[in-house]
Amino acid sequence: MQNKLSFHQSSASLEIIGLPDYSNNENKDQISIISQWKLTIVDKPLIEGKIEHLGPIMDAFYIYSNLLIKNEIPIYNSKLIDIKADNLNVHNIVLKSSKPNVKPLVLKIGNSLLSDTINCFDQLNESPKVRIKKTDIPTKIPKKLRFGLNKKLKFFNFFIPPFIAICSLILFSSFFIYFYSPFENIEKKELINSD
């Protein structure tokens, strides 16, 4: 009997199917030997593949998202997957099959679906129940930066406050949506029309 674990984030969900490594005395609900994975994005074709494809696809998404926010050219190309930005809001993904004569799968996703997908991968990376070769995302401060932390702090004193301020204004502005209900407006318009 195989174990199945799902990670959901809004319109994306990632399903991992596999077995625990009993030779390592693992719990029966653990997954260390992944046999199958499926990435479902609402209104898009199902993405699934072998375990050796999962790592490179996760890497591609992480590297691309890093390029996207660091003002670098957001293009990622590999044997398995290409991602490039059509514009600031739409991302073009080409998944290439390892089987011959199979056409590549082309997907266009927006920023909302991109962040849902990244968050599903984050959940998988952070799950204690799944043991995979962790994606090499920059979760630790590089040594070079750690040594130069004090010098960097002076720079941060200048840079961090504006960044935090912009973020807090964005977060503060987001609250504004609490007070907006498109359905109410539609109902009001309907009432006016019916009058």
Next chain:
Amino acid sequence: MTIWKLRNNNPLRKSYVTNNIKLNEFDALIRITVEMSKYLYPYIREILKSKEDIEENSVIWNDFNKRFIELIKERFNIESMKVKKLLNQAENDEIIIKSLLILSFCISNHGYQKLKNFLYDF
């Protein structure tokens, strides 16, 4: 109160004080930002989505952008070139979208570390 005072370290604000932010204050600001992003993720997502299909659903993006600009005019020094750039609607879309994306990528349990790394890499 401390957070309130920390706001004044921002050189873009109308009332700006040159104090040095300590490492623990920097950490605290990042933690607050990450926790707020987790809480507001559904709204951040809707704003991003609204911008994606702006012809069909521009209301959320326009309301958000309008409020963002109102807050900047209210609190920031509008004579500064950087603030002018933030107020310029032709240029500010990219800054806003990238900031929203950074926030939306940092809502996991390790979001604090991710946001910190994004900032170190800037």
